[in-house]
Amino acid sequence: MKKINLLDKNSNASIILAGILALIIGVGVARFVFTSLLPPMLEDYLTVSFAGILASVNYAGYLAGSIFAVFIKDIYAKVKFFRLGMIISILTTLVLATTHNETLWLISRIIAGFGAAMALVVGSAIVMYKLKIDNKTKAMGIHFSGIGFSILVTDLIVRAVFYFHGTWQEAWLVLTIFAFFASFYSMYILSFGKRIDANVVKHHFDIKLFSPFVILLIIAYFCEGVGFVVQATFIPDIINSLEGLKGYGNLTWTLVGLAGIPSCIIWMNLAHKYGSVNIIIIAMLLQVVGILISALTNNLYLNLLSGVLYGGTFIGLVALFMNLGGKLSGANPVVLMGALTTAYGVGQVLAPLYSIALIDKFGNYTYALYLTAFIVFSGVALLFISKILNIVKE
Template sequence: MKNALLDRNNNIAILLAGILAIIVGIGVARFAFTSLLPYMLEDFLTLSQAGILASLNFTGYLGGAVFSIFIKDINTKVKYFRIGMILSIVSTLVLALSSSESIWLISRIVAGFGSAMVLIVGGAIVMVKLNFENKTKAMGIHFSGIGFSIVVSELISQYVLQNYTWSQAWLILALFGSIVTIYSLYILSFDKQIKKDSPKHHLSKSIFSPYVILLIAAYFTEGVGFVVQGTFLPDIINSLKGLDGYGNLGWLIVGIAGIPSSILWMRWAHNYGSVNVIIVAMLLQIVGILIPTLSNSVGLNLLSGALYGSTFIGLVALFLNLGGHLAGKNPVVLMGAMTAAYGIGQVAAPLYSVALIHHFGNYNSTLYLTAFIVFIGVLLLLYAEKKTKTVIDKSAFDLKDILQVR
């Protein structure tokens, strides 16, 4: 077994390396910020600064995600994956060693770009290397790494915070990421360069039917729905009467709930249709968003975290599933448009959140508006289904098209 885990062509080693890469690129470089935010708000950051930093992080991710769509050659993908892993560690180390606001701002943009290289480009490499007849199910396991990334970064952070400060937690996270990265970089590479010609896809606007435009708009609303809890959930729970200190437990539950989510939602989409399942997932997410505004019950607010964790990862897979079908043989433009729409929602949400929090003095107005925006997405999908006669194939999407694997 030991030798198998060091074999670059072993499926278990490839999946392990992919999950560990996500833990570094998404957990350490992104979600640890959410975990440590309540502590940084106590003596370093203001809420406005936190919102700006979160927005800049998603700006970097948006730029990286769009950039990654146009990386066709697998050898080039390996290069940018390596760059992304290194940037994820360096940008985390900066937060431990510097108190300069300007450096923090730059580091969050860099971290966002690195996260995109790890998640999207790294996913493409995993897809190429896996030796399965049906890679889609295996990729569901790979993307469970997003849930693991929350759990692992949260556990490390809380362990360090028992005796040390948040800055030292950033340092330990960076050191952990450095060690893990060695394995991921070794496994997710090739013994020799792969020589393959990349098929040329001509850019076309013909795929932008009214149905597709509504889908893109709905995906924008989900970008908003993802960010607010993804940035502030621990502080939201801590701010409720009698719940101070429960925020990080809620965040841990987010990660645990997220681990199996993409696999389960994709299975249900296959059985019941993508749009139907997307609507159900978004409605559940809305319930989770509104719970903190309605109750300060410990159980219900931990359920809010579970509903968020079990939906946000699955919704990305579900939307890309549907988009992959609609894109056909020309996925580049549609995937770019969907990624951009989602990313714009991610960038905008932290900014309006902090403005509303400052004005009203609590998170309620932010959560109401976020839930309303996600509900608009549900209405857009219902309208699209009512008005279109397009038949959507229910089978699983071809990840090769979506990840631009060559």
């Protein structure tokens, strides 16, 4: 049996571990743990409206970073921007731990969004490039389980801080320290010892890529971006706001992380067997059910199920849409992948804004959840239409 050396830059195990740690730092610390810490911050400092604005600008930064990342061709440039993303993720977290200045929080969340994109989009590209394995799709499924781990690990760190009677500011500080030390491993492993000469292929815009089905797919992915972000921002506070469920919000968020860990692998295997569009439709319908649960009932077990349905679908849906987009784009992935990423990002930016408007008007999350469920279902309807018209390509 071959011994695994986790300090070997070229070991597949090291590369996957470094990639997962990068996601925990760049996506967990720089983004998702904000949701975990939202209830105590709402009690002490934030308003729901300002929290929604912070979420929106964070996704605006992520959107800008994702689009920028598509056009970074040189692998050594990718490494530099990946490391920049790690540093940004740490420094912007420190800002939240050490200041109450709203302007600084806004700026830090925008920059943190860019850092998260460097960790997820660029970091994942480096992982895929470095892996020495025949079936990279399966290995990348393991890598993207890091999104689920990013929720779970950061949530457990927060729980540990509060267990020892810490404050939310101290939680941000502990997260900063954790990210600082963990980042060294990721930055060391996800790098190259000597320069590799790689030919950069330039792809030109091809309008033929945007068939009627691709246009419907892009709109459906926008709808999924909306469905992703509302629960990603507010789910603990949504649960806590329901009668009899105060205090269960963070447990629901923990279940989101647990359900997210295996979801990508499961959904990708199902798509391979039954077709990407069919599985996307099923996953989005399950997400609609999860969104509506909290609008329709305060039953504890059903609301815990809503967290499982959310965590079990949103990561898989990103993989399903992007994998299908990659298949459809053939040798010209940049434009189509950029269009999909942009559509998803616009949905992420807009959703918190209409949510806080509806929350301010009605004093609860119900109508924001109804509208979100309707938008996600509209994406499902578009994909059904593409099947009825027999224009599906996969």
